[in-house]
Amino acid sequence: MDTIQSILNAMMREALSPGTAAVAIAVIGLNIHFGFTGLLNIGQSAFMLLGAYGMGIAVWHGLPFVVGILLGFGAAFVFALILGVPTLKLRGDYLAIVTISAAEIIRYVGRSSLLTDFTGSAQGIPGSQYRDPFTNLSFFGGGSFTLLPFNYLDVADGAAWVRIIGWLLALASIAALVYLLRSGDRFSGVARNGLVVLLVFWSLFLLLFLFPVANQRTGVNGWWVRFIAWTLVLLCCFITYLLVRSPWGRLLRGIREDEDAIRSLGKNVFAIKMQALIIGGLFGALGGMVYVLPASVQPDSMGRSLTFFCYTALLLGGAATIFGPVLGSVLFFAGRIFIQTASQAYVPNSILTDQKTAQFSYIVVGIALMLLVIFRPQGILGNKRELRFDV
Amino acid sequence: MSDHTIAPSRLADPAARAALVSGFEATPGASKPDPILVVDDIVRQFGGMTAVDVGHLEVQRGIITALIGPNGAGKTTFFNLITGFDRPTTAGKGAHWAFDGRTLDKTSASSVARAGMVRTFQLTKALSRMTVIENMMLGAQGQAGENLFKSMFRPTWRAQERANEEKADDLLARFKLYEKKHDYAGSLSGGQRKLLEMARALMSDPKMIMLDEPMAGVNPALTQSLLGHIQALRDEGMTVLFVEHDMHVVRHISDWVAVMAEGRLVAEGSADTVMSDPAVIDAYLGAHHDTDLGDDALLTDEALEELAEEVAAEDAEREHEEHEEHEEGQR
Numbered sequence: 177m178d179t180i181q182s183i184l185n186a187m188m189r190e191a192l193s194p195g196t197a198a199v200a201i202a203v204i205g206l207n208i209h210f211g212f213t214g215l216l217n218i219g220q221s222a223f224m225l226l227g228a229y230g231m232g233i234a235v236w237h238g239l240p241f242v243v244g245i246l247l248g249f250g251a252a253f254v255f256a257l258i259l260g261v262p263t264l265k266l267r268g269d270y271l272a273i274v275t276i277s278a279a280e281i282i283r284y285v286g287r288s289s290l291l292t293d294f295t296g297s298a299q300g301i302p303g304s305q306y307r308d309p310f311t312n313l314s315f316f317g318g319g320s321f322t323l324l325p326f327n328y329l330d331v332a333d334g335a336a337w338v339r340i341i342g343w344l345l346a347l348a349s350i351a352a353l354v355y356l357l358r359s360g361d362r363f364s365g366v367a368r369n370g371l372v373v374l375l376v377f378w379s380l381f382l383l384l385f386l387f388p389v390a391n392q393r394t395g396v397n398g399w400w401v402r403f404i405a406w407t408l409v410l411l412c413c414f415i416t417y418l419l420v421r422s423p424w425g426r427l428l429r430g431i432r433e434d435e436d437a438i439r440s441l442g443k444n445v446f447a448i449k450m451q452a453l454i455i456g457g458l459f460g461a462l463g464g465m466v467y468v469l470p471a472s473v474q475p476d477s478m479g480r481s482l483t484f485f486c487y488t489a490l491l492l493g494g495a496a497t498i499f500g501p502v503l504g505s506v507l508f509f510a511g512r513i514f515i516q517t518a519s520q521a522y523v524p525n526s527i528l529t530d531q532k533t534a535q536f537s538y539i540v541v542g543i544a545l546m547l548l549v550i551f552r553p554q555g556i557l558g559n560k561r562e563l564r565f566d567v
Numbered sequence: 568m569s570d571h572t573i574a575p576s577r578l579a580d581p582a583a584r585a586a587l588v589s590g591f592e593a594t595p596g597a598s599k600p601d602p603i604l605v606v607d608d609i610v611r612q613f614g615g616m617t618a619v620d621v622g623h624l625e626v627q628r629g630i631i632t633a634l635i636g637p638n639g640a641g642k643t644t645f646f647n648l649i650t651g652f653d654r655p656t657t658a659g660k661g662a663h664w665a666f667d668g669r670t671l672d673k674t675s676a677s678s679v680a681r682a683g684m685v686r687t688f689q690l691t692k693a694l695s696r697m698t699v700i701e702n703m704m705l706g707a708q709g710q711a712g713e714n715l716f717k718s719m720f721r722p723t724w725r726a727q728e729r730a731n732e733e734k735a736d737d738l739l740a741r742f743k744l745y746e747k748k749h750d751y752a753g754s755l756s757g758g759q760r761k762l763l764e765m766a767r768a769l770m771s772d773p774k775m776i777m778l779d780e781p782m783a784g785v786n787p788a789l790t791q792s793l794l795g796h797i798q799a800l801r802d803e804g805m806t807v808l809f810v811e812h813d814m815h816v817v818r819h820i821s822d823w824v825a826v827m828a829e830g831r832l833v834a835e836g837s838a839d840t841v842m843s844d845p846a847v848i849d850a851y852l853g854a855h856h857d858t859d860l861g862d863d864a865l866l867t868d869e870a871l872e873e874l875a876e877e878v879a880a881e882d883a884e885r886e887h888e889e890h891e892e893h894e895e896g897q898r
Contacts, residue, residue, distance in 0.1 A: 232833050276593035350730045373752070418719040426697075436652065440772055441711070442680030451715045502727030556702070563763065 179338055181387075183517045185342075187510040188387035188497065194397070196509045197405035198224075199482075203489045204412045205459025205564070210487075211495035213452040214432030216268050217277030218462050219259075221482040222282040226251040227384055227461025229286065232473040233294050235306035241313075244306070245465065252461035255282070256454040264449045279483065286475035294556035297326035300474035310469055314400040321397070327388040331481050339386060346382040349375055357499060397470040405434060405466045407500055412459055419455070419496050428452055430497075432446040488545045492553030504558060511544075512537045578629045579802035584822050588630070591823065593836035596623035603628040603775055603806050604684070606664040606665035607708075609648055610657040611641075611830075612683035619643045619655075620830045626775075631807040633795065633821035633838070635814075637850065641691055641830040642810045644780055650686045667774055681708065689783060689810075693760040694752030701742060702752050702763055703735035704728075706770025738766045742796065758789040765796065774802065778809035782816055794820050818842070826850070 190196065209217040223473050230248025235241055259278055263271045286295045295301065328334045328342060354374040356368065392398035419425050427448050430438045439445050464478065471477070484506065493504025515537040520530050528536060554560050580583050581775050591597050592681040602625035602834075611619040619641040627631050636642050647653040651674055655662040696701050710731070711717050712724030742762045747755060752763060761781060768776055781796050781797070782790050797821055801807055811817050817824060817838055826834040826843045828850035834841050841847050 245574060251603055299720075415719070419715075422718035422721070423710045423724060424715055424718035426701055426705060427700075427713055429692055429697055433696055434692045435677075436688070437692035438685050438705065439649070439652070439676040440680055440692075441676050442685070443705075444675075444677050448713075533698065 177277045177339075180545075183341065183514060183521060185387050185389075187513050188383060188516045189389055190513040191510040192389055192406075193403060193463045193509070194401045194405040194470050196505055197409050198465075199486060199489060199509070200409050200463075200502045201405075201412050201466060202460045202463030202507035203486050203493075203505055204409075204416055205456035205463065207495060208416065208419075208428075208452055208456040208491055209503045210457065210490065211497070211500075212425065212432065212455075213449060215264075215449065215453060215454065215456075216272040217275045217278030217453070218272050218421075218480075218483055218487075220456075220486050221478045221480065222279035222540040223252045223255065223457040223460030224277075224464030224467060224482065225282055225286065226255055226467040227370055227464035227468045227475075227476040228473045229295060230461070232301040232306045232468060233463045235309060237437050238303055243414060248461050248465055249287045249458055252457045253454055257450070260453045264446055264453065276480070277485075279480070283479050291499050293490060295475070296473070297520075298474075298476065300472050300477075303396065303468065303470070303472045306473075307469060307474075310398065311394055311396075312396040316398070316400045316403070319400055320390055320392045322388050322390040324384045327385050328446065329388075341498040342382060342386045344379070346379060346386060349382060351562045353379060354556060395537070401466075401469050405469075408462065408466060411464070413498055413502060420498070424448075424451075448499060466499035484545075485541075488548075489539060491545065491548055491553070491555050494558030496559075497555075497557040500555055500557045506554075508541070512541055514538050574772065578804070584630060587627075588837055591627070591835075593834075593840050595832040595835050597625070597835050599625045599627040600896045602626060604649070604664070604666050606807070607665060608657055608661040608663065609645070609655045611644055611648055611653065612656045614859065617830050619648060621645060621827075621832050624825065624832055625657045626806065626808055627823060628806050629801070629804060630818055630822040630826060631809070632676075632823045633803050633817045634810045634825050634827060634829035635812070635817055635841075638743060639829075640827040640850075642827055643779060644830075645808060646686065646777060649679075650684065650777065651679040655659055662788050672786040677838060681773065683745060683748075683772075684777065685773035685775075686769040686777040687761075687764045687768055687779055687781065689779040691757070691760040691764050693752040693755065693763050695751065696754060697737065698749050699752055699755070699763060700732070700735060700748045702767050703739065703770055704731055706767040707734070729730040735766075735770060739767055742766045743792075758785040758793075761785055761793065763794075765793075767798075769800075773805070776809065778807065780810050782813055790816070814842070 204222055205223070206220045208215065209215040209220075216402055227248035230242075230246075230251040231244040234244035241246075255278070258269060259271075259275060263274045263470065285291065287298045288295075289297045290465045330337055331338045335430035354373065356375065363544075391402070394400045420428070427438065430443075431445055431448060435445050469477070470508065489508040490501055491498030491504070492507055516533045519528055519533045519536055523533075548555070576776065580585070584824055587600075589857070599709055604624075604626040606621055607753040608623075609619060609621045610617065634642050645654065648655050649671070651671070653809040658672070662672065666679070666682055669682055671679055671682065680686075683727060694705070697705075710726055713855060736745065736748070739748060742765070744755075744766065746761060747759070752760065755763060761784075765776075765778070765781070778797070781793055786794060794816065799807070801822075811823075823834060823836055824834075824836060824838050826841055826844075826847045828847075833850055834844045834847045836844065
């Protein structure tokens with residue numbers, strides 16, 4: 177029982193971590209590229225790295241925090257322009273090739289020892305060099321805090337039956353939530369939206385009640401950065417919602433379906449694709465900044481594999497949906513931790529040493545991505561009908 | 568639904584059209600009194616092969632002009648060239664075309680469409696993973712909500728969106744697709760997709776609509792209604808230029824016919840004149856153009872004997888050649 181509790185606690189901690197939120201933001205950007213516009217961008221990590229570098233280098237060299245953020249966005253903006261101008265007129269596959277190479281170029285330039293004064297080369301920029309202005313903004317105060325203060329330990333001293341009933345309830349409410357979100361316009365209107373919001377809060381409450389998370393209030397990796405990160409995730413979801421319900425969003429989907437048809441209707445396809453590339457890239461840059469706040473700006477931690485994690489999360493949650501990226505990121509990271517901790521706890525060390533469980537978890541994740549693409553290409557929240565007519 | 572029929576044009580009257588058309592010279596590249604599209608010196612080469620080489624062509628405003636020709640005559644390539652989907656080899660070296668008085672030598676496909684010349688495709692490009700109404704709404708021009716910055720603020724585009732939707736509803740009703748409004752375009756039949764594509768093109772209020780083989784793969788019943796729609800467009804004052812293979816269709820609805828063969832414009836004239844023109848018969852229709860090849864009456868015993876003799880003669884010739892080649896090979 178306690179082993180299970182500790183595995184679930186670890187999953188909960190990972191799900192709420194700022195890293196998960198950061199990747200979720202980057203995936204929201206990738207969703208605009210790939211899910212809505214059909215741009216196969218395999219260099220989302222470069223946008224993240226540029227955002228992180230912009231902020232990190234600026235603050236490290238004594239510029240104000242706000243200037244750092246603007247520099248990060250500016251770098252991603254310029255990068256999107258440079259990528260898009262030569263490639264967006266070509267067929268989609270070329271963008272994929274160019275973005276993955278461009279991302280590698282950015283990473284290698286960052287690693288280069290010529291730039292040690294700016295990027296810290298392969299060691300990167302330690303978080304302590306740029307984090308302070310952000311932590312100073314905190315109004316959370318000092319000390320540590322447990323979310324929720326009222327948890328399962330307060331009911332019958334955390335007896336097994338309390339937890340089991342709680343777990344079942346949590347599972348049921350999450351299943352109901354996913355069902356509601358997937359049903360699309362079948363339950364339209366205020367009642368459905370109200371129910372969704374209610375279920376979200378109820379599930380969150382249950383999860384936090386069952387798996388309380390303790391952290392510093394401010395600190396390096398505390399509640400403050402988590403609060404900001406998840407607020408930004410919600411904000412990005414809202415912006416995406418506003419964008420894709422508009423005629424502009426309709427154009428994006430039209431371009432995904434058939435560029436020539438849209439061109440024959442008098443729309444400037446190149447400009448729209450460029451706008452999509454830039455918007456998604458800016459989300460990526462924001463994700464990168466959040467990603468490095470509790471860690472350090474290290475070029476190798478934002479390489480190809482991070483892009484592929486983003487794709488896994490996107491496909492898992494469901495491309496071309498609003499909440500798919502968030503759900504996908506949370507499930508991806510929590511699932512990986514589950515595999516890692518479970519194999520640590522249950523597989524004897526003679527077969528799989530603790531060190532190798534992390535590698536094993538990534539292997540399982542890779543297989544999961546393959547199975548997902550083959551058997552459920554629309555992901556968890558995606559619309560099956562939308563995929564049925566794929567040519 | 569609001570009423571948005573356009574006043575019938577002067578050319579809705581068949582007699583008026585006949586009178587107008589009888590004034591045109593029946594020669595390739597003939598000048599017209601009121602051309603909406605004028606094309607000069609468009610050449611497109613793929614490697615050494617010249618796909619299109621049109622010296623001069625004028626398309627009269629307000630009538631239906633058919634562009635016919637055998638397979639590989641360059642009709643679709645010509646369409647692509649003048650709608651900006653392809654670039655002439657002579658671009659900047661004499662190629663020149665103008666639509667409604669506006670020069671289009673160097674403009675992109677989207678600005679050609681914005682100028683009022685909207686096309687459809689031979690292989691229909693319905694956006695299958697979007698609903699019928701979304702397909703239609705994409706056709707509307709000048710949408711404020713398609714601006715990235717305005718798009719996030721619904722009040723800036725809500726009224727326009729509603730007006731566009733009403734217009735789309737009217738068009739869908741006219742093309743008998745209204746019941747399918749919320750279905751995915753991918754679930755429509757081939758003929759319905761053709762209708763949807765045409766309706767979508769009309770959402771942009773074009774001055775001229777260019778249809779690339781509108782009847783290809785459409786069943787006969789739907790062909791009739793498609794023809795009706797095309798004629799109705801003409802009667803409302805729109806110019807129609809279409810590519811077609813089916814001679815019955817061309818004879819039935821076109822007011823003027825231009826014939827292409829091997830990339831060149833070989834003839835122009837009314838449907839009947841063109842079809843009796845020996846150059847056209849040679850290039851396109853073949854010796855049996857007036858007979859129905861599916862007619863059993865053709866298969867008389869004599870005809871069969873003749874055919875058998877021809878086949879035998881050809882076989883003998885081939886054997887002879889092979890024999891010679893064989894001998895050469897041995898030597």
